[in-house]
Amino acid sequence: MEGLFAILILLVLMGLGVPIAWSFAGVLAYLALIYDANFNTLMMQGFRSVDSVILIALPLFVLTGYLMQSGGIASRLVTFIETLVGRRRGGMGASMVLASGIFGAIAGTATAAVASIGTIMVGPLEQRGYPRGYSSALLGISSLLGILIPPSITMILFAVVTRQSVAALFAATVGPALLLIVGLILVNRLACGRLFQEVVGEPPEGAARVSRRRAALRAFPALCLPVIILGGIYGGVFTPTEAAAVAAFAAIVIGFLVYRDQTPGNFYRSVIAASETTGSIILILLFSFMIGRILAAERVPQELTELISLMITDPLMILIAVNVFLILAGAILDDVSVTVVIAPLFLPLMVETGVNPVHYAAIVACSVVIGANSPPVAPILYMACRIGRVSIHKTFSPALLLIALVGLPVMLITTFVPELSLFLPRQLGFIR
Helix, strand or coil: CHHHHHHHHHHHHHHCCCCHHHHHHHHHHHHHHHHCCCHHHHHHHHHHHHCCCHHHHHHHHHHHHHHHHHCCHHHHHHHHHHHHHCCCCCHHHHHHHHHHHHHHHHHCCHHHHHHHHHHHHHHHHHHCCCCHHHHHHHHHHHHCHHHHCCCCHHHHHHHHHHCCCHHHHHHHCHHHHHHHHHHHHHHHHHHHHHCCCCCCCCCCHHHHHHHHHHHHHHHHHHHHHHHHHHHHHHCCCCCHHHHHHHHHHHHHHHHHHHCCCCCHHHHHHHHHHHHHHHHHHHHHHHHHHHHHHHHHHCCHHHHHHHHHHHHCCCHHHHHHHHHHHHHHHHHHCCHHHHHHHHHHHHHHHHHHHCCCHHHHHHHHHHHHHHHCCCCCCCHHHHHHHHHHCCCCHHHHHHHHHHHHHHHHHHHHHHHHCCHHHHHHHHHCCCCC
């Protein structure tokens, strides 16, 4: 009961506008008071938990995302993808989805993808006949590909709090990510003929060929980044942490020396923004580790497992119940909170039910994709509305449509077809 009341306190504090990190601090203070915890011991355990080599990847990938935005990398990716698919029916929407996927394969963050891809594409989408509400909804859900496509900051956090292999979790979400991309592109193509009419213009064949060649040459350095990062990780050349350093260094070189769009002022602002984002996440992690220690000492996860097992005996229904809870949690909490606090509570139950922890990580990632775009909180969707300069009321309907037709089916398939998320990690030797 105290654990549930702690979650209620977290929701109330966040609802009152208290910053997320300090909302976690309030929950920690409540639990420490209720359970008479030793703060000195908790602080030592918390600092040991965040003293991790894996976490060094976090600020580097965050910085890479900001540098892609300020250094012209994102804009050239979008231009190249648009020359490939943008002039077909549903092509502009497909361009946004694919651009978000490639962006996620480099930076691993949804917020940077919303800011970068949305700033570049929402205007042109409106010129092609896409309603701003629909464009913002598509932007919101496609930007979450950064959580599914490796490298993923969310999966790094999940790996740290659950002591799983980062590379295995990266591989586990590739299948769901590809499924989400295909689903979004197909549904967007159907929407172009039913919800609105897209204006498609074909340039002369020679002009299209020249434009495509020029766009490919300009985007080539940016397109090399995901190949280097993912090829290096799965080829055994470097670890995910080293891959983050390579990505950040490459983004600096490309921005300053290749594209020359990066300026000292923009670079300074990117570093400051990345530092602020990272600092907030690290504080949340520190407090969440301390909260987790208290809950583990008081056997809250075990009691939760026993309670659900008593109420529901069918493993299939347990999976559905956990899915529903994760989606509801994602609808009222941010993705970091769900990943580092809520999701680990169900890990013992999932293992007892026979779910592989790597498979469970993919389920959590899919739930975050849905929750971050679901009312009432919907943090990514609200951000997409700000970027798209449209009222949230005009975005809810298309967002819920995309979730119902794409997000939920992908989550259900990921949940009930374990091989979708376990095949690649098994082939790469990360699990047996």
